Amino acid sequence: MVQGKSTTVSDIAVDAVAGAALGVAGKAIGNAVKNSTNSLSNQAKGKLGESVTKIKYNVRGYIRQGTDDVLTGDKTPKTNVNAKAKFDHKFKNIFTKKQITVESKFNKSGLTNNQRTVIDNGYKVKIDRTTSVGLGEAARGAIVGSAGGASAQTNR
Structure with missing residues (x-):
């Protein structure tokens, strides 16, 4: 009609x-x-979540620049070297030039202790959660x- x-x-x-x-x-x-x-290994789910995050942010004009390694201010217990938190993505927007850090998580996986430490100290990180249901x-x-x-x- x-x-x-x-x-x-x-x-x-x-x-x-x-x-x-x-x-x-x-x-x-x-x-x-x-x-x-759900039946994939944790490593495979992590890679899948990272890929989904990359696609979502690419569509928004962000290009991945690599990972983002941030010093926590602490030393590692066994080797006494500077501890760092490693985040999955450091993105830069091709239009605005804005840089952001994004950590990909799958289902209910959580942050590492080092990641929590730097976020609690004010480091800005976006958490992008992919789920099997989604x-x-x-x-x-x-x-x-x-x-x-x-x-x-x-x-x-």
């Missing part, structure tokens, strides 16, 4: 069946993504959304 064409009962039925089927498929794929990411929802949304777009294209 929006396109100035008549809509038939058949059009509505086909769209409803396709929407329901793709909704079920999207939910199944979303659950599979969620469950499979990845599953994104996969479900991508399936359902792309299917909706395909359905709209076939009705032209």
Whole structure:
């Protein structure tokens, strides 16, 4: 009707069946993504979270400059060297030139003691948390959304 064409009962039925089927498929794929990411090693989940963070910030105009190593002001107990907190990303915005530090975390993983120390002392760090549920929802949304777009294209 929006396109100035008549809509038939058949059009509505086909769209409803396709929407329901793709909704079920999207939910199944979303659950599979969620469950499979939960079964990854902590190292793999960390790398996945870091990759998601990089993509999110790249879209906002930030380019990764490397990691950010910040001295805590303490010495390590065993070797007596300057202790430091290592953060996953140091980004610089290509438009504003603003620099930020971002630490990626997956599900409920926490900060290290050194990271907590420098943050408690006022060092500004953004925590970007990726979750298996969020990845599953994104996969479900991508399936359902792309299917909706395909359905709209076939009705032209």
